[in-house]
Amino acid sequence: MPGAAPGAVPGEASGDARTGVWFVGARGSVATTAVAGCAAIAAGLHPPTGMVTETPPFAVAGLPAPASLVFGGHDIACVPLPKRAEELTTAGVLPPGLARAVLADLTAADTEIRPGGPQPGDTRGDEELITAFAADIVAFRERHRLARVVVVNVSSTEPVPTPGAARLAPSSLYASAAIRAGCPFVNFTPSTGLRTPGLLAAVAARGLPHAGRDGKTGQTLLRSVLAPMFVQRALTVRAWSGTNLLGGGDGAALADPAAAAAKNAGKERVLADVLGTAPEGEVHIDDVPALGDWKTAWDHIAFDGFLGSRMILQTIWQGCDSALAAPLVLDLARLVARAHERGLSGPLPQLGFYFKDPDGGSSALAEQFTELLSFADTLRDAR
Amino acid sequence: MPGAAPGAVPGEASGDARTGVWFVGARGSVATTAVAGCAAIAAGLHPPTGMVTETPPFAVAGLPAPASLVFGGHDIACVPLPKRAEELTTAGVLPPGLARAVLADLTAADTEIRPGGPQPGDTRGDEELITAFAADIVAFRERHRLARVVVVNVSSTEPVPTPGAARLAPSSLYASAAIRAGCPFVNFTPSTGLRTPGLLAAVAARGLPHAGRDGKTGQTLLRSVLAPMFVQRALTVRAWSGTNLLGGGDGAALADPAAAAAKNAGKERVLADVLGTAPEGEVHIDDVPALGDWKTAWDHIAFDGFLGSRMILQTIWQGCDSALAAPLVLDLARLVARAHERGLSGPLPQLGFYFKDPDGGSSALAEQFTELLSFADTLRDAR
Amino acid sequence: MPGAAPGAVPGEASGDARTGVWFVGARGSVATTAVAGCAAIAAGLHPPTGMVTETPPFAVAGLPAPASLVFGGHDIACVPLPKRAEELTTAGVLPPGLARAVLADLTAADTEIRPGGPQPGDTRGDEELITAFAADIVAFRERHRLARVVVVNVSSTEPVPTPGAARLAPSSLYASAAIRAGCPFVNFTPSTGLRTPGLLAAVAARGLPHAGRDGKTGQTLLRSVLAPMFVQRALTVRAWSGTNLLGGGDGAALADPAAAAAKNAGKERVLADVLGTAPEGEVHIDDVPALGDWKTAWDHIAFDGFLGSRMILQTIWQGCDSALAAPLVLDLARLVARAHERGLSGPLPQLGFYFKDPDGGSSALAEQFTELLSFADTLRDAR
Amino acid sequence: MPGAAPGAVPGEASGDARTGVWFVGARGSVATTAVAGCAAIAAGLHPPTGMVTETPPFAVAGLPAPASLVFGGHDIACVPLPKRAEELTTAGVLPPGLARAVLADLTAADTEIRPGGPQPGDTRGDEELITAFAADIVAFRERHRLARVVVVNVSSTEPVPTPGAARLAPSSLYASAAIRAGCPFVNFTPSTGLRTPGLLAAVAARGLPHAGRDGKTGQTLLRSVLAPMFVQRALTVRAWSGTNLLGGGDGAALADPAAAAAKNAGKERVLADVLGTAPEGEVHIDDVPALGDWKTAWDHIAFDGFLGSRMILQTIWQGCDSALAAPLVLDLARLVARAHERGLSGPLPQLGFYFKDPDGGSSALAEQFTELLSFADTLRDAR
Structure with a gap:
């Protein structure tokens, strides 16, 4: 067959x-x-x-x-x-x-x-x-x-x-x-x-x-793991902001705002899909040649808990993209x-x-x- | 009935x-x-x-x-x-x-x-x-x-x-x-x-x-979400270390090493269960009265990727325990x-x-x- | 007098x-x-x-x-x-x-x-x-x-x-x-x-x-303290990247790229002055209304030590701007x-x-x- | 001569x-x-x-x-x-x-x-x-x-x-x-x-x-730079907590509590000297063999600003000790x-x-x- x-x-x-x-x-x-x-x-x-x-x-x-x-x-x-x-x-x-x-x-x-x-x-x-x-x-x-x-x-x-x-x-x-x-x-x-x-x-x-x-290799991988947690625990995500630093060829390519736009659309799509609504917050992709192939992604998530208490989760992912x-x-x-x-x-x-x-x-x-x-x-x- | x-x-x-x-x-x-x-x-x-x-x-x-x-x-x-x-x-x-x-x-x-x-x-x-x-x-x-x-x-x-x-x-x-x-x-x-x-x-x-x-309110909640990600992606966790800072009554109670031991056993159990083996790393719980009911938990996860590349994920959780x-x-x-x-x-x-x-x-x-x-x-x- | x-x-x-x-x-x-x-x-x-x-x-x-x-x-x-x-x-x-x-x-x-x-x-x-x-x-x-x-x-x-x-x-x-x-x-x-x-x-x-x-209230205050340390220790800063999240009126004003440009010029000036040369890296200022008057600034500093070893310092500043x-x-x-x-x-x-x-x-x-x-x-x- | x-x-x-x-x-x-x-x-x-x-x-x-x-x-x-x-x-x-x-x-x-x-x-x-x-x-x-x-x-x-x-x-x-x-x-x-x-x-x-x-190579170096900033700006440090992760020979030596005590005394001395009083907070040194010679030091500083506003600075230092x-x-x-x-x-x-x-x-x-x-x-x- x-x-x-x-x-x-x-x-x-x-x-x-x-x-x-x-x-x-x-x-x-x-x-x-x-x-x-x-x-x-x-x-x-x-x-x-x-x-x-x-x-x-x-x-x-x-x-x-x-x-x-x-x-x-x-x-x-x-x-x-x-x-x-x-x-x-x-x-x-x-x-x-x-x-x-x-x-x-x-x-x-x-x-x-x-x-x-x-x-x-x-x-x-x-x-x-x-x-x-x-x-x-x-x-x-x-x-x-x-x-x-x-x-x-x-x-x-x-x-x-x-x-x-x-x-x-x-x-x-x-x-x-x-x-x-x-x-x-x-x-x-x-x-x-x-x-x-x-x-x-x-x-x-x-x-x-x-x-x-x-x-889905880094920041978005994390997002697809963490966003469901907030939904499952009935916690309200108010803002999800992120910055990516990377060198290598990808950093240079993504320094072009049009290319970055293509990349970011995917990142933000995950949040909107899982959370049911797009939270506040932007995503930056910076070309930092000094980092070479190593990427750092920082995420800052502001969420509300019981009775509107304000809480924050931050993640820092340091990985080799390739x-x-x-x-x-x-x-x-x-x-x-x-x-x-x-x-x-x-x-x-x-x-x-x-x-x-x-x-x-x-x-x-x-x-x-x-x-x-x-x-x-x-x-x-x-x- | x-x-x-x-x-x-x-x-x-x-x-x-x-x-x-x-x-x-x-x-x-x-x-x-x-x-x-x-x-x-x-x-x-x-x-x-x-x-x-x-x-x-x-x-x-x-x-x-x-x-x-x-x-x-x-x-x-x-x-x-x-x-x-x-x-x-x-x-x-x-x-x-x-x-x-x-x-x-x-x-x-x-x-x-x-x-x-x-x-x-x-x-x-x-x-x-x-x-x-x-x-x-x-x-x-x-x-x-x-x-x-x-x-x-x-x-x-x-x-x-x-x-x-x-x-x-x-x-x-x-x-x-x-x-x-x-x-x-x-x-x-x-x-x-x-x-x-x-x-x-x-x-x-x-x-x-x-x-x-x-x-399961904070650091362990995160661990029970993140640890499966490493397993699902076939990434090898080598060390998972954590420090918790908290004031309030719980901070004082957990400053007692015997009480902290009870708490930490639960935290480490989650990792061993999900990862199949207990990684290196300790968990600290510090009494910091200045923080009152607000707890900060820092986690540092060292993991291996493809061909043994060394990568790191860090999380910082700032929440109100109550x-x-x-x-x-x-x-x-x-x-x-x-x-x-x-x-x-x-x-x-x-x-x-x-x-x-x-x-x-x-x-x-x-x-x-x-x-x-x-x-x-x-x-x-x-x- | x-x-x-x-x-x-x-x-x-x-x-x-x-x-x-x-x-x-x-x-x-x-x-x-x-x-x-x-x-x-x-x-x-x-x-x-x-x-x-x-x-x-x-x-x-x-x-x-x-x-x-x-x-x-x-x-x-x-x-x-x-x-x-x-x-x-x-x-x-x-x-x-x-x-x-x-x-x-x-x-x-x-x-x-x-x-x-x-x-x-x-x-x-x-x-x-x-x-x-x-x-x-x-x-x-x-x-x-x-x-x-x-x-x-x-x-x-x-x-x-x-x-x-x-x-x-x-x-x-x-x-x-x-x-x-x-x-x-x-x-x-x-x-x-x-x-x-x-x-x-x-x-x-x-x-x-x-x-x-x-x-000079937050991120730049830190920069004016940390940059001299690298100089005094003869460590080479290769890239200094930063992201600021803030709501309040200032966040909205600085969402205007022209206003942000004015602000960023000051931030980058400190580094160039102290380090003697402007390192790689950008500064972002994001308007995140959910944060209100509370500002979070993340800085990521990639520097070289002895024999070109690659090291990183990150800082997270959470303060109330007013x-x-x-x-x-x-x-x-x-x-x-x-x-x-x-x-x-x-x-x-x-x-x-x-x-x-x-x-x-x-x-x-x-x-x-x-x-x-x-x-x-x-x-x-x-x- | x-x-x-x-x-x-x-x-x-x-x-x-x-x-x-x-x-x-x-x-x-x-x-x-x-x-x-x-x-x-x-x-x-x-x-x-x-x-x-x-x-x-x-x-x-x-x-x-x-x-x-x-x-x-x-x-x-x-x-x-x-x-x-x-x-x-x-x-x-x-x-x-x-x-x-x-x-x-x-x-x-x-x-x-x-x-x-x-x-x-x-x-x-x-x-x-x-x-x-x-x-x-x-x-x-x-x-x-x-x-x-x-x-x-x-x-x-x-x-x-x-x-x-x-x-x-x-x-x-x-x-x-x-x-x-x-x-x-x-x-x-x-x-x-x-x-x-x-x-x-x-x-x-x-x-x-x-x-x-x-x-003074890492965390204490940073402390000797940051602590004066708080004093100079008349900001009140309430708690300064830290965790060090390191492998290599030093990590193993410092896993011995008596050795760690010697090391920590130096770290805390800097703060007490500069701040005029020892803030709340502990310092941990963990042996994490997976990190080898690379050391990670996380510091969490809770300080008070104008009218008692609560602010936080965190630093993460990743360096090679040798x-x-x-x-x-x-x-x-x-x-x-x-x-x-x-x-x-x-x-x-x-x-x-x-x-x-x-x-x-x-x-x-x-x-x-x-x-x-x-x-x-x-x-x-x-x-």
Whole structure:
């Protein structure tokens, strides 16, 4: 039956075939960390901390093994993956010695990276770009005789597109290319991706599963855990304010107010959904290059208790964004690959656990986790 | 059918009969806030913020209305409730004007407070004290023709009793008195209460419901929300450290290391239960009289992410302990009263949502909330 | 000799004469708190916490006594001071009972408040307004036979004026009026006030002392204490980021980006001055009405230690803005009044202790305090 | 004149002679970081961040250059310095690559480390130990023809000695040995060292300079900066509470309540000195091995403002203890060596800037810095 799934390579049993993961933004911190980390875990060099799909409830879900994943992708940057991995080691994202230990895997993935676009001066139109990108993906699949390829967008956040713009946003070009190549698509960023009426229709017509949008790695993760507490305890949240400090590429991208707006919409959506109303308070994202890949998020929550007593909760989250994102990206690639193998298509609201702005489902983390566990159960083979 | 429930006043319909709430520690901050707040809510002066039982899922659970609750209790302190309420107003716990607005209710409750014990120099033995306390409770029930009385311990935390002590801990004396008077018992403190083999047998024999132990109002509430997040995300908690600063009576009581030990055991239990193993880290409770009833709890959580990356979450909770506890105490009195009316007996693990050290059930708040909602459903009348 | 000082009422000895304090923004939170607090301190109801001029080093500086201050001012708001004081009591800024205890003082000050401007629809030009304001101040001085009047701007922050604007900023109108009336001027806000070439020339010509700009009450106070520590310890500050949450009138005023820009310039100036270079990092000021007059300021400082080790200091300041500002405003009125009595004129850089953007002097608090103490010494009578 | 200074090698000009630094605890994190860092700075591999003596005011004070320092010491541990440096690299204390770059220096220092004591089973008495230790130091001085040797205690904190104990504390044995060898002594720990009547008399008799006690690296550094602010602003500190989390050797040593008591005494002393009275509040030091050498210190300061308004400042300091201590240790070795060269003797209160529990002088950092600068000035050559 897996052999009959759309997108599968005919005549190849899923048990033996490998699965492709095609990163949009393949030379970025998240992709580099995911490739290096997957290799390290497959080699037994590190425990799979942070990978939810490596915990017991997922053992019989039929997910592709970390060792069976093959990586490639698009990027407009040219720094080779082994060098990026060294940079991430200096920055404290990767542990000392790891980049060298998995050098072969990094090199192999690097040879599968193709130029992204459109870059400045590129005269190709949308259609041409989509065709080129799709061809890159198909060639990758065929070259490695992969059962399937999941396309995962981990590139920098785009500005919110202006309504009525003549051209597609870059993230939508890549999403189109994924559809054309018959590949499931995961959007780990707040960019548009498949979220246009035309693309949603196209992906539905092709019967492909997809998941998004905007990975939930830090401040919003906390918010999706804490906001339900206030509701459950009948405490009234009056204001929820937050500031994020981060350097790295994401900090610079989000220093663009339009890109930050895309990101913040997701953060505030969680609160409004869970609390039933949007509280006072703003969210700031500051580019602080001195922090590199390490992110600090401060949240200040003013709430009312019994008889109107004023109380405050503050949280400070200090994490490494790439290290938070990479295991979730691997989780998603595995889960969506398996969904594709099982013939599922359309949006997967059961993966809301991973996203700030999911395709439906609850906004409270505990419920999202329950939904994820039962999704894992449905992925099991009937046998 | 309610008329047949154990402890009900024969011949009185539950719809009309009022319910007694007997506080052990009736002149403390929590009890004073509960009495004043219940009157304010019944009179429509304040919304019932913080009372979970006033949210929609509990509307048809058949709980006694706030206006139908009658308060009394034991205390060794002599300051009358109206004066305590003024003190709490100055301390910022009660809003300005409230104490005056509900003066009649405070005065009425104050006339129902009887001397607690044993006080220094008291020559009465355990049996004499239990008999006296039970008589006070029975007289209260008869004087007001109450359908039932729930005894709720909100007194200061006791030191952990020394094993093999000749006498019962005071909290156990009151628990015994409740059993003897045929009353359900709620232990909102970390003190022993019913948690002795003899008393657990006695309460089972009498067919009374009971709930405890140690109200979950601040730091532990947060822990029961945050700890599951780490587990669900497969992040490894390495150390969880905490410091609590509080003044008020509780601060002074917990400055006693033996009392603090009782409190801390509950806090650490939540982590060990949810995380599967106790992380490094200590919990401190400091008496800081300058803070009065306002408590500050700082938590520092060191955890490992992907590839061993070291990350940190810190939380700072600033709340008013009495304002956090009082609505939960009212919730519990209502729920346990209704459980008694419905003929339930024994420990109620479905109320784990309210406790640091519950009588079974999950330690994760989201699951405890689900259990509470389904408990509310079972309390509905069959009609 | 005091009789000969510019601006003194002829024939009146300074020992007997009272001193006027004329607030621009006389019905705002700061002015209301200053009037109520001065009365409370004069009556012995409260210790003078927060008033530096009531500490021993100032005992012989010849400052006017709190009881000798007479208050008046301009405002465009109409809510009477006693009502404003009640509002501040509800908001927790003034202690319960105080507004009633000093009702007579509040009422007396309220009768000395005149309409400010320009208000919408006001057709008067700058010259007319200055003349009217100056007349109000002179009439106040004469009516109460005051030795002198210090004009203190405590109104909401103005937007930064556009260069080449045809009209003066409101704060400059009031500053002009002060000069015309022969009064020293204190600018406790980041608004322009005297900081125009024309007005600086005018105030110099009149021989009047003046002080400003932008009272240092919270986050910047901390910065002026902490930044020198990094310098003294040879630690390299890489990024200093901050977020301020505040409600009240100031929060709303500073939600205007132009007004916030004025405020932030002062905050960042301190760091650049002390550190020798401006570190990375931004400052946000968010309007959070739920917080009322209570301000929370979070600062995150990333610094390098030995061998480039990365370290972090975070501070969280929770204070009541009006309560922080009011005693400093009283200090300044007293000090500048005395400077006027002693015949000093021009800017007073010795008062840099009080300001974010002072008229010269050090930016480090410890040095500013030393300068203030030696200024107090110079104010002593020769006798 | 330097040639005449006590302890100088006769006939050797100070300009050419090198200076010895003899660490008690020479294989600990602080000493290892100091040796590696000094070599890195001397070789121009790193800027001297954190070394106050490398800032301009110290340029002409005649201090021995970093390149002229020769290291040795006592330790009971056996792990060689190069291996310790690798461990500190893994722990993130030393930057990647540094340990290898300065391998020769680490190896050289390691050959100058002699066994400390008394170790378990050691049957030597105090006198024997002192003699042996002094001989080690003298041999080191002669072997390298050093102008002088400064003995610096950077070993783990000892428990507070019981009064009337028959034997000297280990730190006092080393202090005695320093005196006997004619060497200045610096006590960077809270241990007893020279602080016994007998040793203070002995060091005075020998005319040696000495400095101590307990390096001020984190929480207390902040306290010595913040406490003066409250005093200068006439704000009343009501409670100052603190918690320190640290792993590494120091965390384990301070988990011993007696050792922690020694450390805390210094912390609380600063507050009482500056504030004039000890505020409420406790200090906790928790051993959290998961944090390694990284220390987190949380401080919560409750203070009163105008009219009794309640305000709060919290600080969170996250630093690497060894990286904070090492440059100060190098500073002290250089300053005390120069003091010795200039013939100064006795306690040096001018070095209070570096200590929690200094030998007199101010407790406020800004004043201590001024005292340090003027001390640097007095160290200049008369020429």
